[in-house]
Amino acid sequence: MLFSSCTFLMSQQNHFQNFFSQVSTSLNISNIFYGIMFDAGSTGTRIHIYTFMQKSSAEPPHLDNEIFESVKPGLSAYVDQPEQGAETVRGLLDMAKQTIPSTHWSSTPVVLKATAGLRLLPEQKAQALLSEVQELFEESPFLVPDECVSIMNGTYEGILAWVTINFLTGQLYDQNQRTVGILDLGGASTQITFLPQSTLKAASEKYISPFEMFNRSYKLYTHSYLGFGLKAARLAILGALGGKDESRMYRSSCLPPSLKAEWKFGGINYKYGGMAEEVTGFQSCYAEVLKVIREKLDQPAEIRSRTFYAFSYYYDRAVDTGMIDGDQGGIILVKDFEMKANKVCEALTETNTGSPFLCMDLTYITALLKEGFGFYDHTELQLKKKVNNIETSWTLGAAFHLIQSLRTAPE
Numbered sequence: 153m154l155f156s157s158c159t160f161l162m163s164q165q166n167h168f169q170n171f172f173s174q175v176s177t178s179l180n181i182s183n184i185f186y187g188i189m190f191d192a193g194s195t196g197t198r199i200h201i202y203t204f205m206q207k208s209s210a211e212p213p214h215l216d217n218e219i220f221e222s223v224k225p226g227l228s229a230y231v232d233q234p235e236q237g238a239e240t241v242r243g244l245l246d247m248a249k250q251t252i253p254s255t256h257w258s259s260t261p262v263v264l265k266a267t268a269g270l271r272l273l274p275e276q277k278a279q280a281l282l283s284e285v286q287e288l289f290e291e292s293p294f295l296v297p298d299e300c301v302s303i304m305n306g307t308y309e310g311i312l313a314w315v316t317i318n319f320l321t322g323q324l325y326d327q328n329q330r331t332v333g334i335l336d337l338g339g340a341s342t343q344i345t346f347l348p349q350s351t352l353k354a355a356s357e358k359y360i361s362p363f364e365m366f367n368r369s370y371k372l373y374t375h376s377y378l379g380f381g382l383k384a385a386r387l388a389i390l391g392a393l394g395g396k397d398e399s400r401m402y403r404s405s406c407l408p409p410s411l412k413a414e415w416k417f418g419g420i421n422y423k424y425g426g427m428a429e430e431v432t433g434f435q436s437c438y439a440e441v442l443k444v445i446r447e448k449l450d451q452p453a454e455i456r457s458r459t460f461y462a463f464s465y466y467y468d469r470a471v472d473t474g475m476i477d478g479d480q481g482g483i484i485l486v487k488d489f490e491m492k493a494n495k496v497c498e499a500l501t502e503t504n505t506g507s508p509f510l511c512m513d514l515t516y517i518t519a520l521l522k523e524g525f526g527f528y529d530h531t532e533l534q535l536k537k538k539v540n541n542i543e544t545s546w547t548l549g550a551a552f553h554l555i556q557s558l559r560t561a562p563e
């Protein structure tokens with residue numbers, strides 16, 4: 153298997169195996185168990201408390217319920233105050249204590265995986281944050297798998313999100329599998345993952361990852377781009393990525409001409425503003441955005457004819473601009489993002505309401521989809537935040553993967 157799953161202390165491992173064998177052999181009690189998965193994202197920390205039911209050891213666990221809560225900002229904002237960062241996690245963990253019956257605490261694993269925000273921090277600072285969280289988990293009454301407070305790599309992130317969506321849409325169990333691809337646009341990184349049906353060109357082959365889930369093997373195409381999340385892209389477009397000069401003013405034609413403001417990301421304060429009215433608008437903004445995207449991304453041809461689910465900032469910006477309903481989600485075409493970007497950017501000089509970054513964000517999303525990944529104007533995207541009332545996050549895939557690795561762990 154590609155991934156080294158969480159390694160467990162022997163006593164914990166045995167404890168868990170006992171727990172699972174109890175689960176699968178007792179017929180009369182309701183076979184409920186729980187899993188706590190933290191998503192330490194670049195813009196916020198989220199807890200997902202999953203309730204599973206296991207009817208027999210031969211069947212995959214059934215997902216019964218999810219409880220979800222989040223806090224902002226993310227752990228990376230506490231780069232120089234790791235204890236304070238861990239306090240935000242404590243608040244969420246207390247919620248798990250209120251939700252999960254105390255009889256199940258010691259058999260409920262708690263895991264935190266950090267994504268691009270921590271990937272971008274200096275290693276020592278990221279480790280200091282993770283150590284504080286690890287300490288907090290060890291003091292808690294929950295089962296703490298060894299090495300389960302970690303920075304997840306981007307490959308894992310894409311694959312686990314793919315597992316979540318294809319589980320929730322019923323594709324992982326279907327005999328005639330017609331899996332869907334995923335597009336996740338986070339604050340600091342972005343992922344594209346799908347199951348190829350045709351041979352990929354040599355340049356794309358290196359992004360193939362073998363993966364096993366629920367007794368099936370897959371060879372997924374998955375590629376994570378660090379620094380191409382929406383907020384990191386803002387900095388790249390402004391020419392401020394990696395910049396530490398807090399006195400400098402960064403300008404872009406994607407921003408309202410009269411704008412002068414400050415924005416904090418990853419613990420650094422950036423000053424930013426617009427340009428002269430004559431150079432403001434969609435065309436010049438698109439040209440600026442292309443500089444950070446062109447020839448930077450792999451373009452597997454097959455994606456143009458496949459179904460993709462898009463979430464995170466694809467979803468949020470589509471909701472912000474009325475393209476889809478905030479609860480229901482919806483289906484849009486790639487060109488709908490372009491039309492909306494055009495409209496918002498052309499109105500920059502007239503109005504200054506809402507987010508000053510809206511024109512830049514929509515233009516970036518358009519360019520990323522078209523010039524970055526190579527989607528057609530008419531490619532359809534399914535925008536979903538929840539499927540069957542469950543968050544479309546990589547965390548569910550991670551919880552399944554954890555359960556699977558616990559069951560197959562050697563005695």
Ligand SMILES: Nc1ncnc2c1ncn2[C@@H]1O[C@H](COP(=O)(O)OP(=O)(O)O)[C@@H](O)[C@H]1O
Binds near residue numbers: 226342537
């Ligand atoms: N549970 C969730 N379900 C759906 N979208 C989420 C969830 N958690 C975060 N998001 C979205 O993720 C985006 C932020 O990405 P984030 O996870 O903070 O960054 P990164 O993945 O780059 O570390 C936002 O659009 C936010 O709405």
Ligand SMILES: [Ca+2]
Binds near residue numbers: 193194267338339
């Ligand atoms: Ca994320």
